[in-house]
Amino acid sequence: MMIVCANSKGGVGKSTLATHLAVWLFDHGFQTALLDTDKQRSSSEWIREVEPQITVRVADTPEECLVIAQELSRSHDFLVGDAPGGLEDLSRTLLILADLAIFPTSPSILDVRSVAGATQVLRYAQGINGGKPEGRLVLNRMKTRDTISHELRAGAPKLGLEVAQHVIRDLQAYRDAAQQGTVVARFGRKGAQAAADMDALFSELLGAFMAVKQQ
Ligand SMILES: Nc1ncnc2c1ncn2[C@@H]1O[C@H](COP(=O)(O)OP(=O)(O)OP(=O)(O)O)[C@@H](O)[C@H]1O
Ligand SMILES: [Mg+2]
Incomplete structure (x- = not known):
């Protein structure tokens, strides 16, 4: 089962989600691998620091990726795939292979506008791959008192992608954990709030797939 974190925009949290998801799956007892297709190598380097038992590979071309x-x-x-910023060849290849596509977006007007592009590429991948992958928009870096966060939440269902019910708050713990080579779930009390967000989101998105694997 393959899950891909992608979006046309850079800096929306693809690598943060991919890394945390891979560790979360590993901590639930699954054989887990991460495929990093971004030349920045953010998630592959991060995961090697966090959990050496997760298989890590990188790919630079669609052919290698396949x-x-x-x-x-x-x-x-x-298998968790981390896509580069943009929905070009490598992202499309990952999406065509995936069972579940996670599109993180943050509450900025430019990020929200980019969701239309993600929806189109998702339909393209689904057309090729017999209806797969399932797509979910994940609202990341949400702030409680921020108007655009509220607008995004209210307007997200109209963007053409199913929206994950659980959102990820904007929390310093993600940056601090990354800096210390760990993930929020392994960051003690400092990461507790963020770890609760991740756990709720991943349980929502992966619950059904995990049940199949556990059968
Ligand atoms: N929920 C969050 N709260 C606070 N900071 C966050 C959150 N999610 C991501 N960040 C921070 O935002 C920055 C960008 O995140 P990340 O590298 O995961 O995005 P990306 O989509 O993979 O970017 P790129 O397109 O460059 O690969 C990082 O510094 C990360 O720590
Ligand atoms: Mg990245």
Whole structure:
């Protein structure tokens, strides 16, 4: 089962979500791999620091991405793909192979406008891959008192992508955890609020897939 974090915009939280998701799945007892297709190598370097038992591979071309993804899918319960910023070849290849596509977006007007592009590419991948992947918009870096956060939450269902019910708050713990080479779930009390957000979101998104794997 393959899950991909993608979006046309940079800096929306793709690598943060991909890294936390891979560790979360590993901590639930699944054989987990991460495929980093972003030249910045954010998630692959981060995950090597956090959990050496997670298989980490990188791919720089769609051809490499296809071969490595197929190989990792055969040998692992879950494969998490981290896409580069943009919905070009590498992101499209990951999406065509995926069972679930997570599109993080943050509460800025430019990020929200980019969701239309993500929806189009999702439909393209679904057209090729017999209806897969399922797509979810994840509202990241949400602030309680911020008008645009409220507008995004209210307007998200109109953007053409199913919206995850659980949102991720804007919390310093994500940046601090990354800096110390860990994830919020392994960051003690400092990461507790953020870890609760991640746990709720991933349980919502992955619950059904995990049940299938556990059968
Ligand atoms: N919920 C959050 N709260 C606070 N900071 C966050 C949150 N999510 C992400 N960040 C921070 O935002 C920055 C961008 O996140 P990240 O690298 O995950 O985005 P990305 O979409 O992978 O970016 P790129 O397109 O460059 O690969 C990082 O500094 C990260 O720590
Ligand atoms: Mg990234």
